[in-house]
Amino acid sequence: MQSFHDLVGGFHHFRSNYFLKEKEFFEALAHSQNPKTLVIACCDSRTDPAIVLRCKPGDLFVVRSVAAIVPPPEKAGEYDAVMAAVEYGVKHLNVENIVVMGHSNCGGIAGLFNPKAIEREHFINRWVSLACSAVHEVVQENADLAPEQQRRLSEEAAVLLSLENLLSYDWVEEAVQSGSLALHALYYDMATGSLNVWNSALEDFEAVTK
Numbered sequence: 001m002q003s004f005h006d007l008v009g010g011f012h013h014f015r016s017n018y019f020l021k022e023k024e025f026f027e028a029l030a031h032s033q034n035p036k037t038l039v040i041a042c043c044d045s046r047t048d049p050a051i052v053l054r055c056k057p058g059d060l061f062v063v064r065s066v067a068a069i070v071p072p073p074e075k076a077g078e079y080d081a082v083m084a085a086v087e088y089g090v091k092h093l094n095v096e097n098i099v100v101m102g103h104s105n106c107g108g109i110a111g112l113f114n115p116k117a118i119e120r121e122h123f124i125n126r127w128v129s130l131a132c133s134a135v136h137e138v139v140q141e142n143a144d145l146a147p148e149q150q151r152r153l154s155e156e157a158a159v160l161l162s163l164e165n166l167l168s169y170d171w172v173e174e175a176v177q178s179g180s181l182a183l184h185a186l187y188y189d190m191a192t193g194s195l196n197v198w199n200s201a202l203e204d205f206e207a208v209t210k
């Protein structure tokens with residue numbers, strides 16, 4: 001898939017091999033959606049949640065942001081695409097789960113380790129600065145670790161910060177408290193092909209095994 005022409009060809013393939021073969025499924029979907037899960041994932045081209053989690057159309061309500069960052073209420077923008085999606089997912093679709101999915105080798109987190117590389121990029125700079133506190137804490141507490149290990153821990157910490165930020169919206173917190181909504185943190189390691197899930201009892205990410 002390299003050119004726009006390839007994308008259009010991809011649609012033709014989708015239409016003849018999937019859409020037209022699963023008519024009832026797509027007819028029902030055309031009227032309404034009822035996803036149980038909202039996924040907040042990074043924009044990275046390698047981490048499409050529907051592909052990684054093997055979901056069908058209609059399964060996931062998705063918003064993607066650089067480094068899967070969710071802004072806290074005091075920093076959410078006047079016009080905020082991430083929070084508009086979260087609000088719609090929680091208040092209108094009544095999703096039962098919110099999954100924040102970070103990943104290895106994340107360019108957004110890498111930017112915080114190399115601020116010079118993004119110093120002239122206003123929007124990226126401001127956006128990733130939302131995860132600054134998490135990264136600083138990791139670096140301070142793990143000064144003896146190699147930079148790549150610090151980056152890995154920072155990628156994980158940024159996911160947890162997004163969960164914390166989600167909980168600082170009272171309508172998210174209320175849904176969680178009432179038991180109608182659960183929050184989950186995932187970390188997709190694309191080098192090893194493993195998916196790690198945050199275990200709050202162990203306070204660590206655990207690899208998902210079959």
Ligand SMILES: [Zn+2]
Nearest residue numbers: 042044106107
């Ligand atoms: Zn990323």
